[in-house]
Amino acid sequence: MASLLADAAISQKIASEPWPEDVCLYQPYKLQQVLLPDNAQCLAVQCYLQMCGLPFRTVLRTNAEHMSPSGKPPFLRAGPYVISEVEPIIKFVSTKGHSLSDKLDKPQQAEMKAYLALVQGTLGNAELYISWCDPTTASEISRPRYSSPYPWPLNTVLAYRKQWDVQNQLKALGWCSKSLEEVYDEVDNCCKALSQRLGNHHYFFKQGPTELDALVFGHLYTILTTPLTDNCLADIVKEYGNLINFCRHIEKKFFEERERGPKE
Template sequence: MSSLLADAAIVQKMASEPWPDDVCLYQPYKSNEVGTADSVQQVLLPDNAQCLAVQCYLQMCGLPFRTVLRTNAEHMSPSGKPPFLRAGPYVISEVDPIIKFVSTKGHSLSDKLDRPQQAEMKAYLALVQGTLGNAELYISWCDPTTASEISRPRYSSPYPWPLNTLLAYRKQWDVQNQLKALGWYSKTLEEVYDEVDNCCKALAQRLGNHHYFFKQGPTELDALVFGHLYTILTTPLTDNSLADIVKEYSNLINFCRHIEKKFFEERERGPKD
């Protein structure tokens, strides 16, 4: 009981504080900003999807933040997974906890939904994370070609030898154990692609010809779906099979274009004079 009261007091204290001016979102390096001699980018498909989803959600909420790139962002994170948010004295990692933290500050995109819609949204959130998230991990670390040609070189790029090799193989081992526990490790690559196709089909049917998944406007589901789909479409892999699945659904492509234009390109340009 005392723990529950303490948690409630913390939530109340967090809610009473305004959104800080110096909020930073930490994530791994992209492009050639790692500082290595080549152009290898550090961030991998699964982490990039999560980072982009959080960026998109904060943009949709209209909250100011600054993206900070760190080679050791994963090891700085309280949960060991990027991205993580530093907001005043609070440090919060991963998509769901960050969204919950934002809601304590009075910013929620799903409050406008009724209870059945909120339940439906949660079901789709679980579908996206459980399917696209696991598929990205599988392809990155369980497909031998992708792991050897992309994932291990990118992941190890900031570190000297032999630490780079040790860390990359430990990461691969950890992810494979995680997928074994979830029943994904035993799948074939074709079965993983089928899972992704079924997920995209369900999302495409729910979206229809609308800009967002719910007529009331953007929600965390839109941010999460955009983070995953946009990353799949724009991340070079050893072949294009994963992106080709998404490209079969024209309304999902149009959805990504709309979100990118409205919450990234227009925000970067700023208000017109």
């Protein structure tokens, strides 16, 4: 009971404070270091904050993963608060009074949460699998990029430890025993479900963009634009024209137009 009261008091305190002016989103360097799974998460958070219309600054750090409270990028520093990973960041933003899903009714919110779990549980795990369980991708891309900020022999030790940790995580989820073809089938089924839910609309719900749109964009756009040892993963997404159009629309509206700023 005391813990619940303390949590409620903290939430009330956070809600009463305005959005800080110096909010920073920390993530690894995109060109030299970041890998497919982390880039998808970072882009999803960027997109979500853009959709909420909240000001923030992206800060690149080679040790962003080790700076993160959970050991996973990205993480948000907002005044005295430091929050890492997509779901906790979304909850923090919602506590501050900025929510994209409060316009949905309860059945729609339940449906959105189911799709969020599908995307994270399928696309997120598939990205981890391809990055760290596929021998070719791990040796040619993941280990070299992950270890790039560190001197030898620390770089080698950290890269193999990361690979071991991810493989254990996927083993616990039942993904490590899958073949690459089975992983591609999982991705295809996920894309098919998303494509059917989206239809010919700009967003997954007619009320406007939600957390689901930000998360799906983060994953799909990253898959489409990240060089890998082959194009199989991106080719799956390209089979769904409405998902491609969805990514183009989100990129234009929440990134290109925001960067250009308002017309004078």
